[in-house]
Amino acid sequence: MGGRRTFVDLEVISQSAKKVKEQLSRRPVLCLSGVTKALALFLANGKKGVTSMLTYTVRRVFSLIPVLFGMTLIVFAIIHAIPGNPAQVILGQRATQESIALVTKELGLDRPWYIQYFDYINKLLHGDLGTSLRTRGPINEEIWPFLAATFELTLVAMFIAIIIGVNAGIISAWFSKSWFDYFAMLLALIGVSMPIFWLGLMMQWGFANELGLFPTTGRENVRDPVNSITNLYLIDTLLQGRFDQFATVVKHLVLPSFALATIPMAIIARMTRATMLEVMKSDYIRTARAKGLRMFWVVYKHSLKNAVIPVLTVIGLQTGLLLGGAILTETIFGWPGIGRYLYDAILYRDYPVIQSGILIIAAIFVLINLIVDLLYVFVDPRIKYTK
Amino acid sequence: MAELAKNTENIPLISTEEKLIPPWKEAWFSFSKNRLAIVGLGIVIFFIILAIIAPYIAPYSFKDQVLAERMQAPSSKHWFGTDDFGRDIFSRVIYGARISLWVGFFSVLGSVVFGTILGIVAGYYGSWVDAIISRIFDILLAFPSILLAISIVAILGPSLQNALIAIAIINVPNFGRLVRSKVLSIKQEEYIMAARAVGMKDARILFRHILPNSISPVIVQATLAIATAIIEAAALGFLGMGAQAPTPEWGKMLADSRNYITQAPWTLIFPGLAIMLTVLGFNLMGDGLRDALDPKMKQ
Numbered sequence: 001m002g003g004r005r006t007f008v009d010l011e012v013i014s015q016s017a018k019k020v021k022e023q024l025s026r027r028p029v030l031c032l033s034g035v036t037k038a039l040a041l042f043l044a045n046g047k048k049g050v051t052s053m054l055t056y057t058v059r060r061v062f063s064l065i066p067v068l069f070g071m072t073l074i075v076f077a078i079i080h081a082i083p084g085n086p087a088q089v090i091l092g093q094r095a096t097q098e099s100i101a102l103v104t105k106e107l108g109l110d111r112p113w114y115i116q117y118f119d120y121i122n123k124l125l126h127g128d129l130g131t132s133l134r135t136r137g138p139i140n141e142e143i144w145p146f147l148a149a150t151f152e153l154t155l156v157a158m159f160i161a162i163i164i165g166v167n168a169g170i171i172s173a174w175f176s177k178s179w180f181d182y183f184a185m186l187l188a189l190i191g192v193s194m195p196i197f198w199l200g201l202m203m204q205w206g207f208a209n210e211l212g213l214f215p216t217t218g219r220e221n222v223r224d225p226v227n228s229i230t231n232l233y234l235i236d237t238l239l240q241g242r243f244d245q246f247a248t249v250v251k252h253l254v255l256p257s258f259a260l261a262t263i264p265m266a267i268i269a270r271m272t273r274a275t276m277l278e279v280m281k282s283d284y285i286r287t288a289r290a291k292g293l294r295m296f297w298v299v300y301k302h303s304l305k306n307a308v309i310p311v312l313t314v315i316g317l318q319t320g321l322l323l324g325g326a327i328l329t330e331t332i333f334g335w336p337g338i339g340r341y342l343y344d345a346i347l348y349r350d351y352p353v354i355q356s357g358i359l360i361i362a363a364i365f366v367l368i369n370l371i372v373d374l375l376y377v378f379v380d381p382r383i384k385y386t387k
Numbered sequence: 388m389a390e391l392a393k394n395t396e397n398i399p400l401i402s403t404e405e406k407l408i409p410p411w412k413e414a415w416f417s418f419s420k421n422r423l424a425i426v427g428l429g430i431v432i433f434f435i436i437l438a439i440i441a442p443y444i445a446p447y448s449f450k451d452q453v454l455a456e457r458m459q460a461p462s463s464k465h466w467f468g469t470d471d472f473g474r475d476i477f478s479r480v481i482y483g484a485r486i487s488l489w490v491g492f493f494s495v496l497g498s499v500v501f502g503t504i505l506g507i508v509a510g511y512y513g514s515w516v517d518a519i520i521s522r523i524f525d526i527l528l529a530f531p532s533i534l535l536a537i538s539i540v541a542i543l544g545p546s547l548q549n550a551l552i553a554i555a556i557i558n559v560p561n562f563g564r565l566v567r568s569k570v571l572s573i574k575q576e577e578y579i580m581a582a583r584a585v586g587m588k589d590a591r592i593l594f595r596h597i598l599p600n601s602i603s604p605v606i607v608q609a610t611l612a613i614a615t616a617i618i619e620a621a622a623l624g625f626l627g628m629g630a631q632a633p634t635p636e637w638g639k640m641l642a643d644s645r646n647y648i649t650q651a652p653w654t655l656i657f658p659g660l661a662i663m664l665t666v667l668g669f670n671l672m673g674d675g676l677r678d679a680l681d682p683k684m685k686q
Binding site for chain 1: 664
């Protein structure tokens, strides 16, 4: 350090810094400690904190009801506005007028729209998503494997995006105006501007077709299919102890998840960098530096904790966008997910599937946003939801 | 009242010397200092010029099929190679700029107009009007945008024009919310109260004071929205729900050449690069505009 220039007793500072370091070395790495602390605070705060949090949660959940209700209305309107008659789809092009009329009556499509809507809501509330016109199977059973496939893909993509994005943002802010900063931010800018379907195609061409490192499409080796238990193949293969299958599943995941992760990764990196730069200007960071705390801890512990809120918002928003992006990624990589399921349904005009598929994706999106909102309180104890 | 205004007119409240530079000039000054923003502007202008003079510089027509020259690698004759119908990709990419920029500009224009109107109505009149409009925005924003666009195109039928309409619709809530929040904050300003106190009509307050003061974030948002609109249009084209053959739309070109990815990768590389560059241009420009016009939004 500078030495004689300061009047502060350097020995005292270095001793206290040592203590801090010792304490830190015993703690779990990264900012998980912040979350646990918040949790402890939240629990220790006693009744008052819990009830206000509870009322907030309840209020938020109830405020979702009109949104979800409106969504069913919009989805219902969309389906009924699509030109074409479902009865015709079931019976095919050469069906006679009489048979079409019969099936129309059977499906209840001859009733007024509001009765159909109430019927639809009624069934929805009983967990009945309808029957697929194409497979004749109940959608609420059929949809699970597709949903699980998308869940797996999205989760892995988000994981990649957060790990790489947050760290790239942190290092860029830490060494701001270094070559790493410029390079990472240039990459992030390109990443934001990249159409993911094109990136997916290019990755498919480069890594699968040319280099043969990864499989081009699908989720598993079709000659050696995974016995599904949870439909999350990463878990299923491990549960069955099939490590060879696990490796193939991972290989199948690499390209689609990286393609899907690109945009959120870029956005998260930019957001993290911006907020970190802001936070690192604050006084308490200077204090931490002044007492001789290693830069690593200043960055990863002190600054990150306060930079996490905007980043969390972005992560929440991006998870929703990932669900949309999954449609494109799944089409390119032949991933049997919900996006693919929906896209096929649109091509075949499988109305009940379109209806339920859109509704489920939108509902998940709304739910993720709710979870992110509630997470804020745990991460940042300063945020209090009163009112 | 008028007399009072006249009397107070010449009393400087604060030193006005620094404020003499018109705001647009100040914004341009700050914008022109931002190197990345200038690069973005350059890219955008480049593509606009490309789109305008496409028929004069494209060496071939975008739809002429020369089957004898199918899937040729890039050469001096065909700079970007040819596709599976023997069409010149360089020419198709140039004509594609017309389509993407057209969709980008007009879909965003549509969203800005409708979003601004709804946002102003919601923000200025408040109460139940605001409640209804805001709830509709909430619900529309609750859908992943590309999903909503696909659904709208499914109703209207796949075509470039319907893709444009769908993209315009999905972006309306973004602008609506932006304008609404801006109007809400401006409404509290003292000069609006003053305007109302001197008996100014609602419409005049809206158009003379509130609208001009809320326009800069809209410009920033619109520039960035054009970037996403171009990607969304390409995505719809790629899924077969946007432009139809033989329109040289970039996304559609990617979808058409997908199966030839190993034999003729150039059929995919160049349209994709064109999308990326255009979008990058608008993104850089938008970031620069945000820093210049709205320092508070600076990231």
